[in-house]
Amino acid sequence: MLSYEDARLKVIEVTAGLRRIPAREKLRLRHSLGRILAQEIVADRDCPPFDRATRDGFAVRAADCREAGAQLRVIGEIRAGAEFAKAVGAGVCMHIMTGAATPRGADAVVMIEHTRAGARENEVTIECVAEAGMNIAPRGSESRAGDILLRAKTRIGYAEIAIAAQAGCAELDVYRKPCVAILSTGDELVAVDAQPGPFEIRNSNGVSLAAQVELAGAEAVLLGNAPDREDELQKMIERGLKEDVLVLSGGVSMGKYDLVEEVLRGLGAEFFFDALAIRPGRPAVFGICRDKPVFGLPGNPVSTMVTFELLAVPAVDILSGGDARPLPLLKAKLSKGIEQKAALTHFLPAVVEWPNGEAIVTESPWHGSGDIAALARGNCFLVVHQSKLKLASGEWVDVLPRRGLL
Ligand code: AMP
Numbered sequence: 001m002l003s004y005e006d007a008r009l010k011v012i013e014v015t016a017g018l019r020r021i022p023a024r025e026k027l028r029l030r031h032s033l034g035r036i037l038a039q040e041i042v043a044d045r046d047c048p049p050f051d052r053a054t055r056d057g058f059a060v061r062a063a064d065c066r067e068a069g070a071q072l073r074v075i076g077e078i079r080a081g082a083e084f085a086k087a088v089g090a091g092v093c094m095h096i097m098t099g100a101a102t103p104r105g106a107d108a109v110v111m112i113e114h115t116r117a118g119a120r121e122n123e124v125t126i127e128c129v130a131e132a133g134m135n136i137a138p139r140g141s142e143s144r145a146g147d148i149l150l151r152a153k154t155r156i157g158y159a160e161i162a163i164a165a166q167a168g169c170a171e172l173d174v175y176r177k178p179c180v181a182i183l184s185t186g187d188e189l190v191a192v193d194a195q196p197g198p199f200e201i202r203n204s205n206g207v208s209l210a211a212q213v214e215l216a217g218a219e220a221v222l223l224g225n226a227p228d229r230e231d232e233l234q235k236m237i238e239r240g241l242k243e244d245v246l247v248l249s250g251g252v253s254m255g256k257y258d259l260v261e262e263v264l265r266g267l268g269a270e271f272f273f274d275a276l277a278i279r280p281g282r283p284a285v286f287g288i289c290r291d292k293p294v295f296g297l298p299g300n301p302v303s304t305m306v307t308f309e310l311l312a313v314p315a316v317d318i319l320s321g322g323d324a325r326p327l328p329l330l331k332a333k334l335s336k337g338i339e340q341k342a343a344l345t346h347f348l349p350a351v352v353e354w355p356n357g358e359a360i361v362t363e364s365p366w367h368g369s370g371d372i373a374a375l376a377r378g379n380c381f382l383v384v385h386q387s388k389l390k391l392a393s394g395e396w397v398d399v400l401p402r403r404g405l406l
């Protein structure tokens with residue numbers, strides 16, 4: 001059976017192979033968070049644009065301060081943003097603020113903390129040795145006019161927004177978010193705001209998948225629920241195939257009414273896998289149908305969530321115009337030993353905490369892949385790899401944080 005790592009590689013290879021370049025749109029910088037850049041960001045000027053003081057203090061000539069205790073006459077002050085005309089000659093200095101341009105003649109800035117008022121008015125005592133270049137960021141030391149600051153296909157986070165702002169880009173050319181159709185299946189499901197009959201349950205996968213789609217940076221298109229009947233299922237799948245990706249939940253196991261694969265096959269789907277060596281989530285299906293990636297995720301809510309994170313997120317990344325992000329695993333120390341029997345990679349609901357600065361993970365008590373309550377009591381999945389099913393207390397293990405929580 002396919003490992004989840006190989007399954008992800010398959011999803012990435014197949015989705016990238018579609019060579020779909022998303023449409024572009026212009027967005028205000030402020031609204032571009034999480035998008036993928038469709039343009040380069042080029043520096044319009046040197047940064048810093050002038051030799052910039054990085055501390056509040058005094059602009060001096062290092063030659064005047066070779067020893068601690070130099071007495072200098074203060075000939076003026078320079079505020080951030082202000083023009084200045086005077087030059088600093090021998091034996092004098094200027095009071096300067098962080099972010100101001102250092103005056104001609106000065107080659108160092110001494111922090112105010114290393115000075116004290118001098119013997120006379122307008123005099124300052126420099127209590128340290130000044131080295132040339134001290135506390136000055138030279139013009140162009142961060143970037144030069146014409147430098148590429150961000151390449152196309154970069155994901156926009158807050159630092160990327162800041163650098164675009166620095167370069168004067170009030171609007172960005174970004175890729176449109178892909179639209180992910182979400183279709184739950186199951187005769188037992190009713191809408192969240194409906195009162196379930198005694199043997200019915202509320203459809204939680206529709207909304208949890210929509211949340212995961214949005215956390216992955218895409219647009220969720222909720223199609224509702226399809227009953228376990230071929231004709232209706234087919235109609236709703238065909239509707240879903242109009243979007244960029246189709247994600248189904250339920251109907252991919254061995255039950256008599258698990259019809260998803262069959263209906264997709266009838267619509268000409270090509271499948272790349274329909275089982276993975278993981279628990280929960282073993283019967284996950286991935287294929288291409290009418291040129292669109294389709295994920296048939298098992299319906300048990302925790303399985304749906306795990307398989308979406310493992311399989312669908314990389315496809316969404318690629319269809320967003322970027323590269324597939326790696327699975328953001330972190331390492332934590334196991335608080336209590338664990339042994340799993342089944343030769344599969346297990347994703348167990350768990351809590352990761354940092355009681356003394358070190359990550360400690362504890363498996364949550366749970367009753368299998370239908371137990372959303374257990375998952376909601378924690379904040380991550382503890383990963384027990386197929387290659388090492390027995391883990392001792394205190395061992396470092398992989399943890400998959402729940403996206404958006406950690
Ligand atoms: P299935 O994968 O269709 O065999 O469903 C497996 C289990 O998950 C069954 O107990 C279903 O009732 C439950 N289930 C399926 N779809 C959903 C859903 N959308 N919301 C909540 N539970 C579901």
Ligand code: MG
Nearest residue numbers: 185186250251
């Ligand atoms: Mg079902």
